[in-house]
Amino acid sequence: MKDQIKSLQERIKEMEKVVEVLIIAIPKEESSYKFYLELANSIEHEGSRRMFIKVANQELAHKGMLEMELKKLQQEIASLKSER
Amino acid sequence: MRTNWAEILKKIFPEKTKIKIGLLNIPFHAMFVHFPTALYPVAIFFLFLALLSDKDSFHNSYFYLMIIATLFTPISHFTGIHEWKKKYRGVRTHIFISKIRYGRILILVGGLCTTWYWFYPGILDNTGVLNIVFIILNISILLLVGYLGHLGGKLVYGLPH
Numbered sequence: 001m002k003d004q005i006k007s008l009q010e011r012i013k014e015m016e017k018v019v020e021v022l023i024i025a026i027p028k029e030e031s032s033y034k035f036y037l038e039l040a041n042s043i044e045h046e047g048s049r050r051m052f053i054k055v056a057n058q059e060l061a062h063k064g065m066l067e068m069e070l071k072k073l074q075q076e077i078a079s080l081k082s083e084r
Numbered sequence: 085m086r087t088n089w090a091e092i093l094k095k096i097f098p099e100k101t102k103i104k105i106g107l108l109n110i111p112f113h114a115m116f117v118h119f120p121t122a123l124y125p126v127a128i129f130f131l132f133l134a135l136l137s138d139k140d141s142f143h144n145s146y147f148y149l150m151i152i153a154t155l156f157t158p159i160s161h162f163t164g165i166h167e168w169k170k171k172y173r174g175v176r177t178h179i180f181i182s183k184i185r186y187g188r189i190l191i192l193v194g195g196l197c198t199t200w201y202w203f204y205p206g207i208l209d210n211t212g213v214l215n216i217v218f219i220i221l222n223i224s225i226l227l228l229v230g231y232l233g234h235l236g237g238k239l240v241y242g243l244p245h
Binding site: 016017019020023024027 | 177
């Protein structure tokens, strides 16, 4: 029983480390999105502008993926904590 | 639920709040955090110079630098909490819990050292337990500032591999 609780705590700790990485990564994706979008808005050349908008949208998609992962992890941690 | 003041202001005053929204988006923590981070170590450097040479100018430099650093520490702390809630969604992970906890300790220890020296400036001239306690408290400020800076660096420049 003790070993089970210990392994559960270790698992929660590991997951919290991943949450920490995600919570730091999300604002970085957001600032990258803003950076590419501002760059796109400041460029007159149509091809380059389109390319930067595409890259900005990719950053936004990354942010969405990370947010989904974060939500999933937070739910999993909450359920593991209730089990403990 | 997170309160996004910028969005609320935008809804209430659509045109007149551009300046206010701009102000809310200024990275205040990044601006204020460098005052205690830079001034505490320099103040403690002057403390050691004062201990070695006993010149009044070193004592005064220590004291004035400590006052400025102590005033800026709570500002830095609260702007940091604001940024944690806004940028990092107030998620309670090890790094943020440590930053808040040690930030509070820094406010207390920094305030204590400054107040102590304000009312008993002769603490450095005496020798005894209190003198040693005062120096240890000052050295602990250095450690706290170093650790808090390390955690802040992790957030800004990324976690180690």
